[in-house]
Amino acid sequence: MVPKEIFFTRGLGRHRHKLQSFEAALREAGIAICNLVNVSSIFPPGCKIISRKQGIAKLRTGEIIHCVMARSETCEPSRQCCAGIGLAVPGAGSHYGYISEFHGHGKSKREVADLVEDMAATMLATTLGIEFDPDKAYDERKEIYLMSGKIVKTQATVQVGQTHQEGVWTTVLAAAVFVPVREE
Secondary structure: OOOOEEEEEEEEEEEOOHHHHHHHHHHHHOOOOOEEEEOOOEEOOOOEEOOHHHHHHOOOOOOEEEEEEEEEEEOOOOOEEEEEEEEEEEOOOOOOEEEEEEEEEOOOHHHHHHHHHHHHHHHHHHHHOOOOOOOOOHHHHHHHHHHHOOEEEEEEEEEEEEOOOOOOEEEEEEEEEEOOOOOO
16 A cells, blocks of 8 residues: 555644644644544655645545644643644655654744755655765755755645643644545
């Protein structure tokens, strides 16, 4: 079972109960109708990235779906939580790519986006044998990665949220969702 399609989504939920805050985030992300199985970080060779709308339309209620998910939650007043998914796609369609995830607190949307893109691209670069200085800023390394032709695309999906009211949970999530392969 190798997925042929993937989509990226994110959500934010708030509720006085932690579990219901998570459910609200799943609903906003459009994946609450499915049973989720977390998997690790490989972007399959030849996998097609489709839009969130197309991906959600292909899901069936109660279906088991695999995803790479980052999730963070807090009920601490004025605390910001963040979750992000990064992707690095190889130039050679026969090679696999990488998906990275990060969850935490106190980072901005841009900081998380840069971090998850950097992690995914760096994992792929080391697999492909691209030489780079790990102490250089990501923007400089990104140019090296793209100029090599071995990495053709990086992207990030990020959700941040801040707790506004004491006693209310805030949950954020970002996910790379593999569309199930069906024999029809």
